Amino acid sequence: MTQVRVRFAPSPTGFLHIGGVRTALFNWLFARRQRGVFILRIEDTDQSRSTDESIQAIIEGMKWVGLDWDEGPFRQTERMELYRRYAMKLFETGHAYWCVCKAEELEARRKEAETKGLSPRYDGRCRHLTIARPAGDAALRFKAPQEGQTVIDDLIKGKVVFDNTVVDDLIILRSNGYPTYNFSVVVDDALMGVTHVVRGDDHLTNTPRQIPIFEALGFAVPRFGHLPMILGADKTRLSKRHGATSIMAYRDMGYLPDAMVNYLVRLGWSHGDQEIFSRQELIEKFSWDHVQKSAAIFNPDKLLWMNAEYIRTGSPHQVAQALVPLLKHAGLGKEVEAVSHEWLAQLVVLVKERVKTLVEMVEWVKPYFGQDVEFEAEAAKKFLTPAVAPLLRKLLSRFEAFPSLSKPRWEESFKKLVEEEGIKMGVLAQPVRVALTGRAASPGLFEVMEVLGRERTLHRLRTGIGRAEAGQA
RNA sequence: GGUCCCAUCGUCUAGCCUGGCCUAGGACGGAGCCCUCUCAAGGCUCAGACACGGGUUCAAAUCCCGUUGGGACCA
Numbered sequence: 001m002t003q004v005r006v007r008f009a010p011s012p013t014g015f016l017h018i019g020g021v022r023t024a025l026f027n028w029l030f031a032r033r034q035r036g037v038f039i040l041r042i043e044d045t046d047q048s049r050s051t052d053e054s055i056q057a058i059i060e061g062m063k064w065v066g067l068d069w070d071e072g073p074f075r076q077t078e079r080m081e082l083y084r085r086y087a088m089k090l091f092e093t094g095h096a097y098w099c100v101c102k103a104e105e106l107e108a109r110r111k112e113a114e115t116k117g118l119s120p121r122y123d124g125r126c127r128h129l130t131i132a133r134p135a136g137d138a139a140l141r142f143k144a145p146q147e148g149q150t151v152i153d154d155l156i157k158g159k160v161v162f163d164n165t166v167v168d169d170l171i172i173l174r175s176n177g178y179p180t181y182n183f184s185v186v187v188d189d190a191l192m193g194v195t196h197v198v199r200g201d202d203h204l205t206n207t208p209r210q211i212p213i214f215e216a217l218g219f220a221v222p223r224f225g226h227l228p229m230i231l232g233a234d235k236t237r238l239s240k241r242h243g244a245t246s247i248m249a250y251r252d253m254g255y256l257p258d259a260m261v262n263y264l265v266r267l268g269w270s271h272g273d274q275e276i277f278s279r280q281e282l283i284e285k286f287s288w289d290h291v292q293k294s295a296a297i298f299n300p301d302k303l304l305w306m307n308a309e310y311i312r313t314g315s316p317h318q319v320a321q322a323l324v325p326l327l328k329h330a331g332l333g334k335e336v337e338a339v340s341h342e343w344l345a346q347l348v349v350l351v352k353e354r355v356k357t358l359v360e361m362v363e364w365v366k367p368y369f370g371q372d373v374e375f376e377a378e379a380a381k382k383f384l385t386p387a388v389a390p391l392l393r394k395l396l397s398r399f400e401a402f403p404s405l406s407k408p409r410w411e412e413s414f415k416k417l418v419e420e421e422g423i424k425m426g427v428l429a430q431p432v433r434v435a436l437t438g439r440a441a442s443p444g445l446f447e448v449m450e451v452l453g454r455e456r457t458l459h460r461l462r463t464g465i466g467r468a469e470a471g472q473a
Numbered sequence: 474g475g476u477c478c479c480a481u482c483g484u485c486u487a488g489c490c491u492g493g494c495c496u497a498g499g500a501c502g503g504a505g506c507c508c509u510c511u512c513a514a515g516g517c518u519c520a521g522a523c524a525c526g527g528g529u530u531c532a533a534a535u536c537c538c539g540u541u542g543g544g545a546c547c548a
Binding site for chain 1: 475476477478479480483484485486487490498499500501502509510511512513514515543544545546547
């Protein structure tokens with residue numbers, strides 16, 4: 001059996017969006033599963049809309065989600081000669097002809113056909129003219145088959161049949177010498193040896209136009225697979241109106257690439273009831289027969305849950321690594337430089353089940369850098385009161401008696417004090433929490449102390465006591 | 474307008490090909506309870522769907538036909 005070759009072929013007209021990533025992902029998964037080749041091709045023939053920045057954004061996005069390609073990136077603009085050569089080949093072999101119909105004429109004739117109730121396709125006028133070499137402006141048209149059927153055995157949709165009578169003679173080379181989309185795609189897929197063309201199902205009806213071109217050119221026709229679209233909450237095509245659609249926006253919002261990939265693959269593909277898949281598992285389990293045929297609505301809530309899941313269960317070291325750039329972005333560059341990666345990982349463990357994104361994690365982690373904390377006014381007012389100051393002093397003196405910080409011993413000592421005082425745990429815990437973190441909500445107290453270390457714990461306790469004594473009763 | 478695609482909880486989906494195990498399962502989100510030093514996480518429970526109508530069959534979410542509703546493409 002020949003080696004599988006698939007491709008992802010985005011147009012560089014903006015940022016790499018969610019839908020594109022999913023298309024790329026399914027291709028990539030299939031390639032890796034089959035030990036095949038994954039090709040990246042940039043379809044930049046629309047020069048008015050294509051930009052180099054977009055190409056960079058696509059490459060950056062692909063790298064971030066970890067979809068590596070084996071060949072490319074190829075750019076269609078570098079292959080113009082190829083398209084012209086193959087277009088001329090079609091002309092020479094009698095599969096294409098010059099069309100000198102003017103745009104206005106075509107428009108007029110289409111309208112006329114419409115009013116007569118006929119289909120508005122090209123009427124084939126120049127097909128019978130056999131123009132050897134055009135004098136002025138002329139486009140090259142492909143002689144599409146006029147009878148019979150084109151049958152696609154789609155990897156996802158199954159058997160789809162089109163009557164050839166509905167396909168008209170499409171232009172393959174414009175009068176300005178540029179190839180049309182449907183033609184350049186065929187030439188590229190053929191020349192690159194693509195065995196499986198997997199793309200969005202908005203291309204399904206393009207397929208019966210493309211297959212005859214493969215055949216006329218004498219190339220093998222690849223298998224096709226058409227993935228359903230991704231929709232927004234209002235069931236219209238996913239766009240900016242539905243929130244962030246650029247993959248890089250999700251990096252900036254604190255999403256993990258693995259969570260992104262896992263969410264996206266489950267949007268349209270399933271393996272029984274399983275929700276969480278490692279990359280390796282995906283590669284092992286992926287197959288086309290469990291890809292959904294219908295469009296899916298993008299659900300930010302589930303993505304958020306998935307991200308939280310990856311933050312909670314992922315390796316703390318890896319999460320810490322992904323967190324560092326966001327900490328720097330938040331102005332904690334110096335503080336981050338001053339601590340060990342090991343300690344950062346410890347911080348991650350401390351807060352990981354309390355956050356859903358890395359951006360939230362930055363907020364949660366802030367109180368653990370530096371000597372002092374910033375008190376949230378409300379929390380300090382409520383819990384650091386003169387009434388609790390004596391209690392805090394007692395705790396402080398007990399802690400000071402310990403030469404070093406041992407979590408179980410400090411916890412024991414704390415609970416003993418609570419018992420002796422005959423108070424509820426929370427009466428002492430909340431003021432201490434505010435003293436140590438500045439906030440009314442935090443991870444477990446003793447874990448916090450452990451991360452802060454003896455000196456900072458005592459220091460902050462003292463500062464908190466000062467604040468409590470100064471507070472108005 | 475023509476051609477094509479699609480249709481299970483609010484959402485993602487399992488089941489459909491190979492009818493019976495489906496009083497339709499899981500996940501997100503929602504509600505409630507438990508746990509608890511706060512906030513979370515976690516555990517348990519509840520509400521919630523086979524678009525509709527015909528057939529075929531002893532039996533249909535599952536097969537067939539139609540209707541409706543969405544969508545894509547061509548203009």
